Structure formats: C-alpha cells, structure tokens
Amino acid sequence: MEPKHVLTITVDNQAGVLSRVVGLFSGRGFNIESLCVAESHEPGLSHMTIVTRANAAVLEQIEKQLNKLVNVIKVQNLSDVPAVCREMALIKVRTRPETRDEILRLVDIFRCKVVDVTAEHYTLEVTGDEGKLAALVDLLKPMGIKELARTGITALSREKKTN
Amino acid sequence: MPNRVLNFKGKGPKENSKGAASQGAPEAGQDGQAVKKGTAGPVMTGAQILMRMLKEEGVDTVFGYPGGAVLDIYDELFRSGLRHVLARHEQGAVHAADGYARAAHKTGVCLVTSGPGATNTVTGVASAYADSIPLVVFTGQVPTRLIGNDAFQEVDIVGITRPCTKHNYLVSDVEDLGRIIREAFHIARSGRPGPVLVDLPKDVMAAQCRFKMPPDPKLRTYNPTYEPNMRQVAKVVQLLLASERPLLFSGGGVVLSGASEELRKLARRLHIPVTMSLMGLGTYPGTDPLSLGMLGMHGTCRANMSTAHCDLLVGVGVRFDDRVTGRTETFASQAKIVHIDIDPTSIRKNVPVHTPVVGDCRITLERVNELLDKEDLSGVGEKRQGWLSEIEEWRRGNALAYEQAETIKPQYVVQRLHALTNGEAIITTEVGQNQMWAAQYYHIDKPNQFITSGGLGVMGFGLPAAIGAQVARPGKLVVDVAGDGSIQMNIQELATAVQEGLPVKVCILNNGYLGMVRQWQQLFYDKRYSQTRMEVAPDFVKLAEAYGATGFRATRVEEVDRVLKKGLETPGPVIMDFVVDREECVYPMVPAGKSITEMLLV
Numbered sequence: 001m002e003p004k005h006v007l008t009i010t011v012d013n014q015a016g017v018l019s020r021v022v023g024l025f026s027g028r029g030f031n032i033e034s035l036c037v038a039e040s041h042e043p044g045l046s047h048m049t050i051v052t053r054a055n056a057a058v059l060e061q062i063e064k065q066l067n068k069l070v071n072v073i074k075v076q077n078l079s080d081v082p083a084v085c086r087e088m089a090l091i092k093v094r095t096r097p098e099t100r101d102e103i104l105r106l107v108d109i110f111r112c113k114v115v116d117v118t119a120e121h122y123t124l125e126v127t128g129d130e131g132k133l134a135a136l137v138d139l140l141k142p143m144g145i146k147e148l149a150r151t152g153i154t155a156l157s158r159e160k161k162t163n
Numbered sequence: 164m165p166n167r168v169l170n171f172k173g174k175g176p177k178e179n180s181k182g183a184a185s186q187g188a189p190e191a192g193q194d195g196q197a198v199k200k201g202t203a204g205p206v207m208t209g210a211q212i213l214m215r216m217l218k219e220e221g222v223d224t225v226f227g228y229p230g231g232a233v234l235d236i237y238d239e240l241f242r243s244g245l246r247h248v249l250a251r252h253e254q255g256a257v258h259a260a261d262g263y264a265r266a267a268h269k270t271g272v273c274l275v276t277s278g279p280g281a282t283n284t285v286t287g288v289a290s291a292y293a294d295s296i297p298l299v300v301f302t303g304q305v306p307t308r309l310i311g312n313d314a315f316q317e318v319d320i321v322g323i324t325r326p327c328t329k330h331n332y333l334v335s336d337v338e339d340l341g342r343i344i345r346e347a348f349h350i351a352r353s354g355r356p357g358p359v360l361v362d363l364p365k366d367v368m369a370a371q372c373r374f375k376m377p378p379d380p381k382l383r384t385y386n387p388t389y390e391p392n393m394r395q396v397a398k399v400v401q402l403l404l405a406s407e408r409p410l411l412f413s414g415g416g417v418v419l420s421g422a423s424e425e426l427r428k429l430a431r432r433l434h435i436p437v438t439m440s441l442m443g444l445g446t447y448p449g450t451d452p453l454s455l456g457m458l459g460m461h462g463t464c465r466a467n468m469s470t471a472h473c474d475l476l477v478g479v480g481v482r483f484d485d486r487v488t489g490r491t492e493t494f495a496s497q498a499k500i501v502h503i504d505i506d507p508t509s510i511r512k513n514v515p516v517h518t519p520v521v522g523d524c525r526i527t528l529e530r531v532n533e534l535l536d537k538e539d540l541s542g543v544g545e546k547r548q549g550w551l552s553e554i555e556e557w558r559r560g561n562a563l564a565y566e567q568a569e570t571i572k573p574q575y576v577v578q579r580l581h582a583l584t585n586g587e588a589i590i591t592t593e594v595g596q597n598q599m600w601a602a603q604y605y606h607i608d609k610p611n612q613f614i615t616s617g618g619l620g621v622m623g624f625g626l627p628a629a630i631g632a633q634v635a636r637p638g639k640l641v642v643d644v645a646g647d648g649s650i651q652m653n654i655q656e657l658a659t660a661v662q663e664g665l666p667v668k669v670c671i672l673n674n675g676y677l678g679m680v681r682q683w684q685q686l687f688y689d690k691r692y693s694q695t696r697m698e699v700a701p702d703f704v705k706l707a708e709a710y711g712a713t714g715f716r717a718t719r720v721e722e723v724d725r726v727l728k729k730g731l732e733t734p735g736p737v738i739m740d741f742v743v744d745r746e747e748c749v750y751p752m753v754p755a756g757k758s759i760t761e762m763l764l765v
C-alpha cells in the first residue's frame with residue numbers, strides 16, 4: 001500500500017470550498033482516508049486536515065492541484081516535519097456488572113473520560129494518536145462496542161525549539 | 164422602498180426584497196442629486212452594474228441566448244450598446260465565445276439563462292477549460308429565495324461546473340457583484356487562462372445598491388508566477404548550448420502568452436527544429452524548414468522520430484497529453500526534458516522532467532534569449548548539421564503522401580484550400596478525421612489562426628467557433644473544416660451566421676461515416692462498423708439554402724478547385740459539400756498505448 005500522508009490545508013471559509021477540495025480528490029482519483037475541517041482562529045479561514053495515501057508522484061500532484069484552487073491559501077505536508085496528530089473518538093460500550101470495573105480501569109489507563117452513563121452503557125471520550133485509539137478499541141471489542149464515532153486526524157506542525 | 168435606497172449612507176444593507184426591482188428601477192440612473200459627494204456611487208440595479216462592469220473590462224461583444232431568469236439583464240443589454248450575438252443553442256454561444264477569445268486574443272463572454280440554458284453551456288465550458296481559453300460565462304439563476312426548492316428552470320450550475328471551470332461564483336448579494344465580476348475576468352485571463360462561471364440569481368440582478376467601482380482584485384489565494392526563476396533559466400540555457408540534438412515542442416501556452424516571436428527567435432538562432440501540439444500549431448510557421456509539424460498520435464513521421472532521438476526536449480506551454488506522448492515509458496527516452504509552463508500542475512504530471520521552469524512562456528523565452536545574447540553562437544549552425552540532416556531523412560519518407568485517384572481525397576481538399584487561401588485563412592475544425600487532416604495539410608503559419616477543440620474534442624465546435632472568430636476578425640477569411648457527422652451537431656448556428664451577416668465558410672469532408680471512429684473499427688475492431696454509418700444526412704446544399712446561406716457540392720476531383728473558388732468568393736455564409744473517399748484513414752497513426760515511433764503508415 002502507498003505511504004500515508006497528513007496534509008493540512010488552510011482555505012477560505014466560504015460556501016462550496018469543501019466541495020471543491022473533495023471534488024478534486026474524487027475527480028482525479030486521489031485517496032482520502034480521513035478528513036477533518038473546522039473554522040480557524042482567523043476570521044474567514046478554515047483549517048482542514050486530510051489523511052491520504054499516495055506515492056511520491058501522486059502526492060506532488062495532490063499538493064500542486066490543491067494549491068491551484070483559488071480558495072486554497074496554504075498546503076502543508078506534515079509527513080516530513082515534526083507534527084502533532086490527534087484524533088478523538090466517542091465509543092459507546094456495553095456494560096455488565098462484571099465488566100464495569102475493567103472498563104473504568106481502561107478509562108484510567110488510556111486517560112479517557114466517561115461522558116454518558118446508562119444502566120447498560122458507558123460512552124467514552126478518548127483523544128490520542130491512531131495507535132492509542134486502535135489499542136483501546138481492540139480492548140473494548142470483547143465487551144461489546146455498540147457505536148463508535150471518530151473525528152479523523154487533526155494536526156499541527158511542531159514549532160522549532162529555540163536554543 | 165425606493166426612498167430607503169436613496170437614503171443609504173455608505174455601504175448599507177443589501178436591497179433585494181422581491182418587488183424592489185420593479186419599483187426601484189425608474190429611480191436608477193437619475194440618482195445624481197441624491198448621492199452624497201464622496202460617500203458612495205450611484206444607485207444601480209444588479210443588471211446595470213453587470214453592463215457597467217462588462218464595459219469596464221473592455222467587453223464589446225456578448226454571445227448569448229435569453230430566457231426567463233435573465234430578462235432583467237437582457238433589458239439592460241437592450242440599452243447598453245453592447246453587441247449581442249444571438250446563438251441558436253447555448254452550446255453554440257459558448258463555442259462562439261471561445262472562437263472569439265482565440266481569434267481576438269481576449270476574454271470571451273457568454274450570457275445564458277438558468278437551468279437548461281446553463282446546462283447547455285457545460286460542454287463549451289469544459290472544452291474551454293481543457294484548452295485553457297479565457298471565458299466568463301454568466302448564467303441566470305432562479306431568485307435566491309427559491310434556490311434549493313427545485314424551482315422551474317433551476318439547476319445547481321455552480322456545483323455542476325466546479326470540476327470544469329477555473330473558478331466559479333454564485334452571487335448572493337448585489338453588493339458583491341462588481342467585485343466578483345472583476346475577479347472573474349482577472350482569474351479567467353491571468354495565469355493559465357480558463358473559463359470562469361458567474362451564476363446570477365434573478366432577484367440579485369433586480370436589486371439595487373450604491374455602486375462603487377471595485378479596485379483591482381487582490382486575491383490572497385491566487386497569484387500566478389509569471390517571472391521564471393533565473394537559476395532555472397540559466398540551467399535551460401546551458402542545456403541548450405550543450406545539446407547535440409535539441410528539439411523544441413511548442414503548445415497552446417505559447418499561443419496564449421503571445422510567445423511565438425520569442426520561440427521563433429530561439430529556434431532560428433540555435434537552429435533547433437520545432438514540433439507542435441495540436442494546440443500549438445501556428446506558433447512556429449508550418450511552412451518553415453525547421454518546422455516538423457505536429458507530433459503524437461497523428462503526428463508527422465519526422466516529428467515523432469525526432470522526439471524519440473533528441474537528447475534535449477524543451478516543452479513550452481504544453482502538458483504532455485496522452486495523444487502526444489503515446490506510451491510515456493518510451494517517450495523521448497533519450498532526452499533530458501525541460502518543461503516551461505505557468506501551471507505547476509502540468510509539470511511532472513505525465514512525464515518525468517529534468518529541468519522544470521514555472522513561469523509565463525513569453526517572459527521565460529525572453530529571458531532565455533537575453534542570456535543567449537551574451538553567448539557566442541557562431542558555431543551552432545555547423546554543429547547542428549548532423550541532427551538536421553538526420554531529420555531530413557525522416558522527412559523524405561513523406562508519411563503524409565496520398566494518391567489522388569478517382570474519388571476526391573479529403574487531404575486533397577484541405578491541400579487545395581491551403582493553396583487557394585495562401586495559407587492565410589483562420590481555420591476552425593470540428594473533431595475527428597477532419598480535424599486531423601486540417602492539422603496535417605493546412606500548414607498554419609501564425610498563432611491564433613488555428614482554432615480547434617483540442618483537449619475535450621467537441622464535435623460541433625467548428626461552426627460556432629468560426630462564427631466567434633469572424634466576429635473578432637471581420638476582415639479575415641474564416642473557414643470551418645468539418646465532417647458530415649460533426650457539422651450536424653451544431654448546424655443550427657448557420658442561422659446565427661446568416662442573421663449576423665458573418666461570411667463563414669464551411670468545408671464538409673463528407674464521407675457518410677463518423678470517420679475517425681470508423682477508422683478505429685477498421686483497424687482494431689475487424690471492420691465491424693458499429694453505428695458509424697450515417698445512412699441519412701441532409702442534402703447540405705439544400706440545407707444551406709434553407710437557412711438563407713449558399714451551398715455548393717463537389718463529387719469529382721476536377722470540381723474541387725471550382726467549388727472552393729466559388730465558395731470562398733461568394734459573400735455571406737457558404738457550405739461546400741465535398742463528397743470524399745468514404746474509407747480514407749488518417750495516417751500516420753500510433754495505436755493507443757504504443758510508443759509514438761510505432762506508427763502505422765499508409
């Protein structure tokens with residue numbers, strides 16, 4: 001499989017811009033593994049994180065084609081630079097009296113939060129990189145995951161350390 | 164309501180409620196006394212702003228077709244003094260704007276209504292996008308309050324054309340209109356040009372605001388690179404000087420940037436042969452000894468062979484399309500490739516590039532020539548002898564030879580057309596065999612003289628494009644080289660030509676087949692002519708007459724010159740119907756997926 005790349009894209013926060021970006025990927029046969037987008041701190045701008053799989057030639061085209069879109073301000077490939085990549089998941093897991101303690105232990109170990117409780121379910125909120133989320137999901141699977149929602153990766157490059 | 168409009172100070176809230184238009188319209192134009200000096204401009208409707216901005220952008224001709232959603236605009240157009248060419252189908256209007264843009268070397272403008280009017284433009288828009296032709300297409304739209312309601316003649320044209328425009332806009336506030344029109348023209352003609360679509364809801368066109376001329380557009384996100392990196396340019400010069408067997412490959416970007424003169428200068432001073440893509444024909448004189456003609460699938464033998472044997476290939480304003488490269492793995496395999504283009508996405512998209520230069524073709528070639536001014540080029544001519552005589556050998560094979568027997572050969576018609584017009588006509592083409600024969604046998608000497616739907620390959624392009632070209636160049640002879648299949652795709656535009664008094668000439672190479680598809684069926688599908696026989700076609704002579712044009716027909720070889728002369732001399736639009744050899748093929752031909760040296764010859 002082609003290597004994975006995390007791209008962050010700063011775009012005009014306008015109607016149709018997401019559609020232009022996504023349409024570019026689908027129209028040119030580029031891959032999107034995950035997509036995460038929300039307004040940025042600057043008024044009128046949005047921050048997008050796209051995870052894609054591509055070889056070097058295709059990646060070069062993806063970056064160039066994105067830059068060609070009139071509404072795209074900046075494209076950064078975080079695969080080659082130090083970066084922080086995080087993803088959040090909400091996991092609704094079944095509980096039985098005998099599993100509750102174990103789940104809470106996992107919540108503690110993985111530094112999650114229980115955000116909703118019913119007689120038969122916990123809903124957990126967990127943040128981390130992909131490996132951490134995957135590990136937690138694996139451990140919870142035997143207990144019975146009822147629903148799972150993930151945000152996809154959002155990311156920022158790390159600043160250079162001074163001195 | 165109208166009074167409120169007049170009381171605005173500075174930039175007030177938008178005025179777009181229903182009904183405001185009809186009440187407000189009489190107020191507009193007589194706003195002088197109500198306007199505070201220096202605070203804001205006159206009160207104008209959206210439609211008036213559109214007309215004003217078109218004039219501001221230097222537009223004098225609009226190609227279009229009216230309809231319900233653009234009534235307000237057409238009402239303003241009526242009094243504007245702008246020329247409007249009424250097409251008979253919106254597709255024709257866009258192709259005409261395209262032909263106009265190319266022949267006039269400026270931005271073409273098209274105006275159509277919402278829904279079907281808008282969808283009918285899509286083929287034309289996509290063709291202009293593929294060929295990088297600057298167009299601004301204005302489409303009507305249902306009133307903003309109805310958008311998304313599946314209203315009558317509503318379609319999401321901005322969504323539909325997103326992948327085939329350079330950019331597009333939906334104007335939802337009349338206050339934004341002036342700025343958006345300015346940006347649309349700026350984006351359409353700058354950088355790598357292309358079509359921009361602006362969707363205009365009916366209520367926004369009727370709404371009023373105080374109009375202030377928008378400043379020159381400054382787009383934070385859009386800033387094409389015109390000036391090349393001089394280090395790259397210096398590398399190109401070194402490669403040119405070191406090369407033993409260089410080849411220039413010129414494309415549509417040379418036409419668009421007006422780089423033809425610089426290209427000629429470069430080729431001649433370094434004695435470099437030039438091959439051209441279909442879109443680049445005319446950038447170097449087709450009749451010049453250094454011209455190798457077109458390369459690629461139906462390229463000349465010498466062009467394709469030179470590509471395979473050159474040690475340096477300098478692509479200028481080209482995109483290494485699959486019809487040019489054939490199998491990319493073997494394309495120019497002995498050469499270092501230099502690629503000059505204003506669009507970075509073109510570079511390394513299809514072929515590996517040794518030295519990329521992002522920049523305007525004209526400016527870049529100018530810089531190359533400036534650096535060469537400082538070099539001693541005295542020995543170059545001698546050094547080039549070997550390479551040029553090698554190419555001369557390939558030329559001697561004359562892969563374009565054909566035998567004119569009893570039935571008229573289509574190539575002969577184009578050759579005679581070239582001779583009788585001294586190679587000076589503006590040629591438009593349809594798509595298929597007619598297009599390839601026009602490219603091979605009408606040796607184009609000047610840029611902006613060969614107008615064809617190169618990238619998208621739209622049948623039915625030639626006649627409306629000829630109309631647009633004729634509008635742009637009233638004194639020039641404009642000839643559409645057509646096939647009997649293609650011409651029927653937009654034949655209705657003959658009425659446009661007659662109504663506008665545009666003396667376009669159409670040469671139909673009539674073989675009763677969809678010739679290019681039939682050729683593939685003959686060569687690769689064991690002659691199973693599935694649905695390529697046009698058993699019924701109109702009598703084109705009578706059809707011309709039915710439209711109020713003139714028609715002539717040639718069925719025998721000796722009639723060809725007579726019909727051409729008569730047809731070209733006759734005032735007004737003329738159709739010349741040449742009944743040609745039915746199963747003639749375009750050669751040389753490189754089968755799809757093969758190296759371009761693997762040519763099928765006659």
